[in-house]
Amino acid sequence: MDLALLDRTLSERGEPSYRARQVWEWTARGSASYGEMTTLAKPLRTVLAEEVPFSTLEVVTEREARDGTLKVLFRTHDGHPVEAVLMCYRDGRRSLCLSSQSGCPLTCTFCATGTMRFGRNLNASEILDQALHFRRIAPVNHAVYMGMGEPFLNYADVIESARRLPDLGITPRRTTISTVGWMPGLSRFVDEVDEPIRLALSIHAADPELRSELMPVNDRYPLGDVVTECRRYFELRRRKVFVEYVMLAGVNDSPAAARALAALLDSRTFKVNLIPYNPTGTFEGSSRQTIEGFKRELDRARIPATVRLTRGRDIEAACGQLASVR
Numbered sequence: 001m002d003l004a005l006l007d008r009t010l011s012e013r014g015e016p017s018y019r020a021r022q023v024w025e026w027t028a029r030g031s032a033s034y035g036e037m038t039t040l041a042k043p044l045r046t047v048l049a050e051e052v053p054f055s056t057l058e059v060v061t062e063r064e065a066r067d068g069t070l071k072v073l074f075r076t077h078d079g080h081p082v083e084a085v086l087m088c089y090r091d092g093r094r095s096l097c098l099s100s101q102s103g104c105p106l107t108c109t110f111c112a113t114g115t116m117r118f119g120r121n122l123n124a125s126e127i128l129d130q131a132l133h134f135r136r137i138a139p140v141n142h143a144v145y146m147g148m149g150e151p152f153l154n155y156a157d158v159i160e161s162a163r164r165l166p167d168l169g170i171t172p173r174r175t176t177i178s179t180v181g182w183m184p185g186l187s188r189f190v191d192e193v194d195e196p197i198r199l200a201l202s203i204h205a206a207d208p209e210l211r212s213e214l215m216p217v218n219d220r221y222p223l224g225d226v227v228t229e230c231r232r233y234f235e236l237r238r239r240k241v242f243v244e245y246v247m248l249a250g251v252n253d254s255p256a257a258a259r260a261l262a263a264l265l266d267s268r269t270f271k272v273n274l275i276p277y278n279p280t281g282t283f284e285g286s287s288r289q290t291i292e293g294f295k296r297e298l299d300r301a302r303i304p305a306t307v308r309l310t311r312g313r314d315i316e317a318a319c320g321q322l323a324s325v326r
């Protein structure tokens with residue numbers, strides 16, 4: 001729902017200022033239409049239905065994986081593709097993976113989104129409409145900004161949307177913003193965001209040359225500076241930073257690469273999440289044994305590490321696989 005248009009429409013009709021909040025509260029709790037908002041007068045519901053589209057996004061396709069993961073391809077009003085995913089876990093977690101941009105300008109070589117044409121930043125309403133779509137299907141309790149796009153290239157709208165997620169049932173502690181290390185946004189996040197929203201940093205290689213090959217952003221904002229900024233975040237906020245490390249066979253998965261990663265990090269500030277790679281064409285994923293060997297090196301250096309469960313692989317909804325235009 002375009003929240004700015006909602007505000008304008010209500011104030012033009014002389015409605016009290018709390019009216020927009022009422023509409024938002026109904027929407028955030030999963031209402032499927034204005035018709036359900038029984039605390040609003042009927043004529044007002046009719047006006048809103050005519051003047052403020054219930055979502056800024058149109059659903060193009062919806063696919064469900066064998067494990068229950070749901071991936072939706074949306075389109076913005078000006079034709080840009082956006083994907084979002086709902087992952088359901090046995091322990092009751094219902095986690096959303098949200099996109100912050102249509103496409104991504106940062107062209108990481110292992111990432112399907114990086115290969116599609118960059119469209120534009122999404123506004124806060126377009127980000128929230130991804131979450132609201134799933135909220136109408138079922139209650140949700142976790143969100144990660146790990147879909148299409150680099151969230152800190154779209155800082156203001158990402159933070160604005162994250163601040164509204166608690167109304168949908170997703171607390172700041174259960175919200176994670178994942179960055180490749182876009183420093184201007186990262187520094188603002190460290191300085192400005194008081195809510196305990198979690199931070200994840202995609203590293204994928206500790207060696208500077210390899211990292212620049214995999215992630216060209218490394219030439220602009222070298223990893224050493226980014227890691228220092230994450231330590232500042234820990235000092236200021238006392239919250240650990242999750243490190244994302246995608247396991248690419250024969251590329252970044254050797255014991256030496258694990259030791260280089262361990263040397264870069266410290267156990268007080270960081271916790272590593274090893275991500276089995278979902279093939280997107282160019283790279284192969286590391287074997288299970290290799291991933292275990294890599295983890296053993298981190299264990300030896302006392303760097304906390306876990307291996308991520310992969311979800312939705314059969315419908316290209318897993319990490320690094322979001323791209324509607326290949």
Ligand code: SF4
Pocket residue numbers: 104105106107108111112113114115147148149150180
């Ligand atoms: S990994 Fe993230 S930053 Fe890199 S191209 Fe993909 S979406 Fe963009």
